[in-house]
Structures are given as structure tokens and as C-alpha cells.
Amino acid sequence: MRMASVADATATCALQIVGGTGVSEAIFARVLASFERQGLMRHLGATLLRVEPGLCELALPYSDRVTQQQGGFHGGAIGALADIAGGYAALTVAAEGLEVVSVEYKINFLASFQGGELRALGRVHKGGRRIIVTTAEVSHFAPDGKISPCAVLQQTVMPVPQTY
Amino acid sequence: MRMASVADATATCALQIVGGTGVSEAIFARVLASFERQGLMRHLGATLLRVEPGLCELALPYSDRVTQQQGGFHGGAIGALADIAGGYAALTVAAEGLEVVSVEYKINFLASFQGGELRALGRVHKGGRRIIVTTAEVSHFAPDGKISPCAVLQQTVMPVPQTY
Amino acid sequence: MRMASVADATATCALQIVGGTGVSEAIFARVLASFERQGLMRHLGATLLRVEPGLCELALPYSDRVTQQQGGFHGGAIGALADIAGGYAALTVAAEGLEVVSVEYKINFLASFQGGELRALGRVHKGGRRIIVTTAEVSHFAPDGKISPCAVLQQTVMPVPQTY
Amino acid sequence: MRMASVADATATCALQIVGGTGVSEAIFARVLASFERQGLMRHLGATLLRVEPGLCELALPYSDRVTQQQGGFHGGAIGALADIAGGYAALTVAAEGLEVVSVEYKINFLASFQGGELRALGRVHKGGRRIIVTTAEVSHFAPDGKISPCAVLQQTVMPVPQTY
DSSP: OOOHHHHHHTOOOGGGGOOOHHHHHHHHHHHHHHHTTOHHHHHHTOEEEEEETTEEEEEEEOOTTSBOTTSSBOHHHHHHHHHHHHHHHHHTTSOTTEEEEEEEEEEEEOOOOOSSEEEEEEEEEEOOSSOEEEEEEEEEEOTTSOEEEEEEEEEEEEEEEOOO | OOOHHHHHHTOOOHHHHOOOHHHHHHHHHHHHHHHTTOHHHHHHTOEEEEEETTEEEEEEEOOTTSBOTTSSBOHHHHHHHHHHHHHHHHHTTSOTTEEEEEEEEEEEEOOOOOSSEEEEEEEEEEOOSSOEEEEEEEEEEOTTSOEEEEEEEEEEEEEEEOOO | OOOHHHHHHTOOOGGGGOOOHHHHHHHHHHHHHHHTTOHHHHHHTOEEEEEETTEEEEEEEOOTTSBOTTSSBOHHHHHHHHHHHHHHHHHTTSOTTEEEEEEEEEEEEOOOOOSSEEEEEEEEEEOOSSOEEEEEEEEEEOTTSOEEEEEEEEEEEEEEEOOO | OOOHHHHHHTOOOGGGGOOOHHHHHHHHHHHHHHHTTOHHHHHHTOEEEEEETTEEEEEEEOOTTSBOTTSSBOHHHHHHHHHHHHHHHHHTTSOTTEEEEEEEEEEEEOOOOOSSEEEEEEEEEEOOSSOEEEEEEEEEEOTTSOEEEEEEEEEEEEEEEOOO
16 A cells, blocks of 8 residues: 555654653643543553653553453453553654544563563654554563563554543 | 465364354353453453354443543453453364463454443454464444444464363 | 544545445546556556455465465465555545555464465455554465465555545 | 463573574574575565574565555565564574464554665564564665664464474
8 A cells, every 4th residue: 555645644753752851740740631531440450650752651450350260460451551551652742632542453462470560661663643653562570570571562543632 | 474384273173163052052151161250351340142153242331440531431441352252252162171362462443432332242263273363343332222333353362271 | 542533533434335336437447546556466466356335356366476485375465465455445435536555454364375366355344534444355266266264454544645 | 361371382482592603694594595485575576684593684675566556665565574574583483393474463554665675673572382472673774874664563473393
């Protein structure tokens, strides 16, 4: 398929991702305001750890709310966490007044874990006016401090006008 | 990449998917036994509607446990529901004594919905000894009876020895 | 992520997919004009079989131009064929004056084949102003007439202004 | 879905990816022997640039064999190149006597380019006995030396017995 317009559509968002403390604080507040409105995340016990231009990190502690039939973290909970991490990373590069929606995502599961907590680190791979491509890595943090890869996601996000 | 062995690996599971009432009842029981062990599904309020050879249908009623920041069904909940529907469809064609794991899945979101319930219909696209490929369609059932497409998933599942 | 705007973005294209012979002929001509400009497809020997509103079918005969190391059809050729079939199915529901681009696609390979020809059947799963979601099935047609599933694709396409 | 067995299935391949010049030369020879058998890659003009344990880099110069309707690199050619780069990266961590097959891949297109050449860098994200997960980044190298991101792929590969 012809890709020329995708080139336009994914012109990098340099202006929007210049750093600075004030910028980061504003970005964190912007993401937190949206995150706290999510019943699912609140319900599963997920927390927002870090937000920077082009980056978002979330944590999900182990509980009986996130298990599958073996007592491990449920793939659905892992997928939700990674989707949100990628989506909010994208939000940090979207223009003011815009929200983002997940057009689609693809996730590979690498291993299963019980106990401890999961952390999903979402990053903007390429920002754009019409399409933002992100990746997210989910790692397991064991009580003994061991960190292991759990899942990896690749996602397509679309900026849209905010309606709330 | 060379695909010959995938041909072998995905030899269809004809013997395992011949129908019959007794077969279907046994299949439903097999899936239900696993489904009821999932803390996440139980917690979100998902229910098992239908299991047939190569097919599994689940329902997820709307509640504040499954919402995103706009009050609509959360993409993470939609993804979890579709993942489970596809995975259990795959389980129905896996040999006795085997469980299945999601190797990966990819989901496109088609529309957002509030209220009513979601139904995910998972189907085995191609069964195999090493790899089972499934698809799932998620639809929204509105209180007024209107049915709308919500999401579509394509998934790779791997049969593994059952350990519980 | 919030999906409300995706709902808007994927409002179905009913007006554009009403059928009729004249419509189909115009659609075939529209797709053929673009298809014939593709050096890769021309070079690999792919042909356009069928175009209908929301549907496109392509054929790729076996040759030493499309093989992998075992002499079977190359996954890359299979992926290209499926991508094009899905993309042109999407073009049939895009407004006049618009082209389409593949934002992304995901493909599962089901089996390997040598000789005969491949056919990719692309279908619009959900049309929209900003995003069109398609699926494509690739089948192998053996010289003896046997038809076998080869690959399945799920794709995200974006309408863009035509520039040629 | 239960992931415990995926944990087993993706036990890292430490023994197979210890470096060393001799090892790298052997790995390059192993990949080249397979690569040169691919009619499609030969036909499109792709070349093998670099092979290291867990890594493979390919180049595809611009020609009328790889174009789409606008004269840019065809998404199908980009996808084929990325698929091969990821697959051969996986081959470098597969045990002796094994080949690899692409179970599936997902690719996002980031921009369109004409002229110059594409380079695909495939990396093993997680190796395993049954499943190897890879990623690949495709970049465009312009005649003036400018390097730009073109596409990103996430792939599932399966080791299988070699049959040639």
C-alpha cells in the first residue's frame, strides 16, 4: 500500500516532547487525571509509577483479582496493563486538548508469574498527527527482587479530540 | 521462513472435533472447570455462555469494574474477554490432558460502548499439534437489543501439558 | 484507552458499499489502476481476480521468484499478497479521491505449499472515515484442484488523500 | 490463559548465544546457507549484512522490483525483509540441526521512502525451546546518508527439525 501519507502522518512530535521538570509534572498530572477515571485499573489495583515525554510506567501488584486458572497473573490483566502503558506514553506526545484511543495492539506473552508485581513500561516508538506507534515491555518484579521479562506489546494509537 | 513444519504442526484435529451431544457436554465441563479458576474473569463478572468443538462464547456485563476514563468498556477488559474466548475455543480441540496457553494475540478495537453487555465468540481457525490459530469477535449487546461489532482478535495458542 | 472516537471514526460506509454492476466495474477499474502501478506485484506475477464493494481477491502463481529456502512459497510473498488484498478491499469503501495506506498488519502462517497458486481474499471487517479494519485469507490452490488454508491476516488501513 | 509452560518453553538459550569470533563466523555461514536458497530475497536483491548471536541485519536496495503504486518501497517488500531479519536472528539461537519457521508476525509501517536502501535489524527478544520472540526495525538509508525509521515488527518463531 502507498505509505507517503503515513510519512506525513507520523512526522515526529519534537516540539511536544522537549523535557523539563515543569513539563514532566504537567504531563504526569495530565495522565493521572485520565488514569484515575479508569474503573478497571482502579479495580485491579494498578498504579501510575512514572510519566515522561514519550514514556509511561505502571505497576500491578499480584492479587486474586488478576489471576488465571493456575493462580498466575492473567494474560488479560497483563494485556490491559501493557495497553494502558503504551496508550498513556502516546498521550504524552499528543497535542493539548487531544485524547488517544487504542486502534489495535499485539502482545506476546513470554513467561508466567505468581506473586510480586508486574510493571509495564510504555514508550512512543514514533509519534504522529494521525497515528502514534508505541511499544511496551511488561516485567515481573519478584518479592526477592528478581526482575524477569513477562510480555512485549506493539500498539497503534490514534489522537482524538478530548470529550470530557 | 520455511513453513513446511508448520504444515505438519497444524495438521487439523479432525478426531478431536467430531461433535455429538455427549461430546459437547464434556467439552463444556472441561472449559468450565478451567474458567471458574480464573480470578480475573470471576472478578470482572464474565460468564461462560457456550462451548462447542472449536468454539467458545463468553459474556461480560457492564459494570464499574470494566470501565475506562469515559465510562465505556475498557479495552483491557475487551482484550481479556476475547483472549479467553479464543483460548477456550482452542482448548476444545486440544488432546485430553493438555491445557493451552496464549502465545500472543492481536486485537483491533472497532467502537466503544457503555451499558449492556459484551459477548466474545472465539473460533478455531486452524488446529494443530503445536500451534492452534484462533479468531474472536466481540460484539456489544445493548439493552434495547441492538447488536454492534466491538472488536476483532487473531490469536496464536499452544497446547501444553496440564499441570493441575 | 477511550474508544468513543473510534466509534465515530468507524461509522460504517453504507453509502459507499451499495452494489450494482456499474458500481462493481468502476470499483474494479479503480483498484486495477492502482494495482498495475505496483512493481513488486507485477514482478512477482500477482494478478487481480475480483473486486467487489468491501472485497478484493488476488492470485499469485508459484515461481522461483516467490520461494523460500525449501522451495515453498515465501512467507514474505504470502504477507505481501494478503496485505494488498486487504488494502484494496479497503480502497473499495474509501471515498472518491482517497487512497489507502496500511497502518499495520498481523499475519499467521498456517501451512507451507509448493507449486500451484495462492489466492488472497481480502474483506472489509469494519469501514470508517479514519480507520478501516480488514481481514484476508490466503488459500493454496494445488494443480490437482485441492484447496488448503495457507495464512490469515488482520490489518489496519487508513484513508489518505490520493496524490497521483 | 495459563502461561506456566510458556515460561518453560522460553527458557533462555544462554549456551547457544555465547559469542566469540569463531562462533559468529559459524553463525553467519549457517544463516547465509539458508538465505541464499531463498528465491524471493535473491530476486528482490536483498543481501545479508550482519549475523551475530541473537541478531541479523539485511539490506534491500531500491529497484523497480520492490515498488508500490507511488514508486516507494512496497509494504510487502518491507514486511518480507523484516520477517526474514527476525527469523534469522531467531535461527542464531536455535539448537544445531534445527530450522525456524515464522508462526506469525505483526508489522507497523512508519513512513514511506523512495530510492536509497532499506535495512532490517532483527533481534531475539526472548529465546526458547518451543517459541522464540523477535523484533525487527526497518530503517531507510537515503543516498545523502540520512537514516529514518521505516517500520517495526514483532514476530513469533518456532524451532523445527531441519529437513534439507
